Amino acid sequence: MSGFLYRVGWLAAGRPWRVIGAWVAALVVATALAMAWGGEPHDDYDAPGTASQRGTDLLRAEFPVLAEAQARVVLHTADGSRLAPEVITAVSARLAEVPDVILVSPPRPSADGDTALINVQYDRPVTDLGGTDAVDDLIEATRPAADAGVTAEFGGQVAENIQEVNGRAEAVGVGFALVILLVAFGSIVAAGVPLAVALIGLGIGSAGITLIAAGTDVSTIAPTLASMIGIGVGIDYALLLITRHVEGLRAGLTVREAAARANGTAGVSVLFAGVTVVLSLMGLRLVGLNTYVTTGFTTAAVVVTVVVTALTLVPALCGLAGTRLLGRRGRAALTADVGKASVAAAGSPARQTLTAAWAGRIGRRPLPWALGALLLLLLLAAPVLGMRTWPQDAGSQPESTYQRRAYDLVAAEYGPGANGPLMLAVDLRRVPAADLPALVTRIRATPDVAAVAPPVTSPSGNAAVVFVTPAVAPSDKRAADLVRHLRADVLPPGIEITGMTAVFTDLSGLLSDRLWWVVGFVVGVSLLLLTVVFRSPVVALKAAVMNMLSIAAAYGVVTAVFQWGWGAELLGLPHSVPMSSWLPVLMFTVLFGLSMDYEVFLLSRIREDYLTTGDPHGSVVRGLAATGRVISSAALIMIAVFAGFALDPDVTVKMVGVGMAVAVLVDATIIRMILVPATMALLGRANWWLPGWLDRILPHVDVHGTEPATIPTAPTAPTAEPSAVPTADAGLPGDVLPDVADQTSGSDKPAPVS
Structure with a gap:
């Protein structure tokens, strides 16, 4: 795979206009097809197997x-x-x-x-x-x-049911991303490449969603989620490739060779990171609701498009940009060819980077840092113990919307329960009509029931419907308790409760139950993939546990912000609201995949260094130093994109944006900068333990692109390109790595590793 991606990068960098033209043409064609034959998103709220769905089916047949x-x-x-x-x-x-x-x-x-x-x-x-x-x-x-x-x-x-889509959230996220890229690279050209890749990939993927919608139901939330994920991963993947490309330029490679080698090394990490995201999204299929199924496969389609775009368009744009990706001072150093010191001076002072110093500090006292990070994560996750889920209704919307104003008027004039009446669908073939008056009397005497209307019989005489008005609002916990109490203790077989409140009660229960199926699938597949890629069950298990800790922390923060009301007004909400029932499953699948992105980026560098030096402690320090800045920049971009969606008027989208922004922040700081290096320093060589029997059956995957047979010998490079000067820099432009050998312990001699 590494050799194949190397050749793709070599060809793309050598013929940039052909590749760029092909992608622009693909975007134009996809957009034209979507405009001509595309469909509109269409939700399917049926929940097969639930009691409320059985009631709805009876009403459809008789009423x-x-x-x-x-x-x-x-x-x-x-x-x-x-x-x-x-x-x-x-x-x-x-x-x-x-x-x-x-x-x-x-x-x-x-x-x-x-x-x-x-x-x-x-x-x-x-x-x-x-x-x-x-x-x-x-x-x-x-x-x-x-x-x-x-x-x-x-x-x-x-x-x-109306979803307001105005593009404001996407625009805010892209704007913040551009600022971060400009600060990170110091070059407009370098900052523009990731944005171009993300937007072209997202444009084609979004057109594909529209075409898919013409042939099948696609959830109305799918385009929003796809935009959120597509922009974030597109910029991240391009950023990783460009960073590796710039390293090659500074190490003395020609532009074309640097682009090819970036594709053959970092490109493999991008590919496996994308595969992990796609596999995680496939876990949504286990929920059993069409809304989740379509959201999963359409968002996965966008991720696949973005990955392919990054692996072909980034080397093409890098080949076209030449040395302009280095910025003015970097190009001046290359032209002057004054040696390593000049390159260091052109970017930043020749000193130890903050990331390397931080990695060394964590490595010297790993146990206190690990315990402190774990306690902080548990503290952030604590509110999840009181988390309550409920699909968002009009009572959760801002007061500026007509839905919310209508909701408040009905509650004030007719009682809060009038916003969510229950419909009792009675099958008169199983329940005698003569029993209905006594049944109505029992229901009226039930706590939290405000009113019960007389039964209405269908024209066929096979069914009847009874309207029950609760005394509490639909989102009140007592409303769901009332539904469960009526089903368990009051109503005989043959009567099903439906209506919005009953449907929401069933959906919350269904999603809570299916969450564990999704968790098992996503974690299991990720464990298998990481074990194959890094040939270490210890690293794979540790990564899965840490990802779940970061997601639990995100759940806790969302619960505190929305359910407890800590910051609800800042987000435009008039009061606290329960966590949306859609959120836990959706956040888990997306965040687990995105967290694995950073895990793959970081562990690839650590293992690459370990395979070269055989030093388990020093490889962690050098790996973190080499990736710390790029992961931090990528995380900032992802946070900016997700935080932009917190401005969306829809409450569920707000929750998704806040939750994902918090999760990425936790993942890029507490997890990647503290817990990962601390635990790896504690485990030492045990990180890379692999039983012999497992070593024999696992396929060999070179995710680092370092095996001699993987990267082919470069063709003769054009001599017209300026030669770069070797440097130890492994960060973004301007970030020069120090010699950290004095911070490491253990042998510096290469050791054979399975």
Whole structure:
């Protein structure tokens, strides 16, 4: 693989315009195809096997008018005066003419007469109504109210299913990434290459998602998540390749040879890091919900596109840029050819880097540092013990949205439970109709029940429906407890509870149960992959444990911020909210893959040094020193991208952005800079222990590109290119590595390693 990627890099760097032209053409073609034949994201909220789904299926068969999408129109006078009957009548008549509306319920006035609630039923699922078009139709239908000075707000499934996509989060993330790259490289050209790679790869991948959406359901959150991950990993992968390329230039390689060798070494790490992310995303399939399945494979498709783009476009752009990637002072040093000292002076003072000094400090006293880092991670993760998950509803949205205003009006005028009524679907073939009056009486006497409507029988006589209004809001823990209590202690077999609150209760339970299946799959596959790549079960197990610690810390911080309300107002939320049920599974799969990116980058350098020197302690110090700056820069970029999504108006996207930004911050600081070097220093040669029987059956994968047969002899390089000057620099431009041999212990002689 290393030799193949070397040849890819050599060809791309030698013919940059052909490669760049091919990718630009691919972007244009993909965009044109998506515009011509692409589809729209479409959610599928069915949860096969759950009790609420059985109730929904019964309603679809016997009460189709109640089984599909539903909207709520709330009319309200701001001055508290009574609503004019003619306004309510006019609005109801116009609502009946809205496309796909099958029933408009009689208006329900509030006790003081200043509010009216009108329920609207559609003949198809909410995911088939065209998103914002359906809300626009409702707004147009309520024009008589607006003309009379009456406020109209919109809630229910139709209004709450709208996903606002304005690109602001992506723009903020890309802007911060550009600033970080400029500071890291000191060169506009070098900073532009990772952005170009990420945006082209993301553009093609996003067009692919649109084309996939034309043939199958693709979740509405998939494009947002794909953008988040695609931008982050695209910039990270390109950054790693460019850093290795610059090292080659400073070591005296020609531009083309440096690009090829970067592809043959760092490119292998990029490839395996991408494979790890893709495999982690495939774990979403185990959830069993179509929303997760489509989110997983579409985001994985974008990651694959970004990896291929990085491995071909980066060497092409590096070949085209020549020595301009070094910045003005770096090029001056190369042109002058004044030796190693000049190169050091051109970038930074010839002194020990902070990363190398830090690595040496950790290596000298690893046990206290390891214990301190572990305690800090456990402290950050502690709030997860009280974490409560719940799918986000209108009550979680900012007060500036019409969904939230409608929610608050309904709660104030009709009670909090009116925002999430329960529908009891009764199969009269199993439950005698004569038993329903006594059943209604028992339900009314149940705690946290505010009201129970009389049963309504279907035209066929095979089913009945009973509406139950809880006394608490849908997101209140007592609402879910009420659903479970009714099922377990009140309702006989043959009656299923459905409706938003029941569906959300089932989804939360389902996702909590399936999380452990996903965790087992993702951790197991990652353990296997890391054991194959680094030929060390100890390193693989340690990496998996540390990744889970960083994810647990992220869960804890998200719980404190959103559920406890520590910072909710800063994010535009009026009050604390439970963690979204979608979040734990989604965060785990994505973050485990992204954390493995940094693990692969760091361990590749450590093992590469260990194979050369046989020094287990010094290899950790030198490996961390060589990758510390690039990992820190990559992490800052990833944090900036994810933090940008915290500005998204959707609460779930906010949580994803905050959670992932925190996880990457923890991973790049506490894990990579403290816990990894400390534990590896403690374990010494045991890090690379491999049983003989396992050594014989494991395939040999050269992730470092250092085996003699892996990297071919370079073709004769053009002599017109300026020669670089050898240097010990292993960081980004301007970061010169010191001689750290005096900080290491153990033998410096190479030792044979399996």
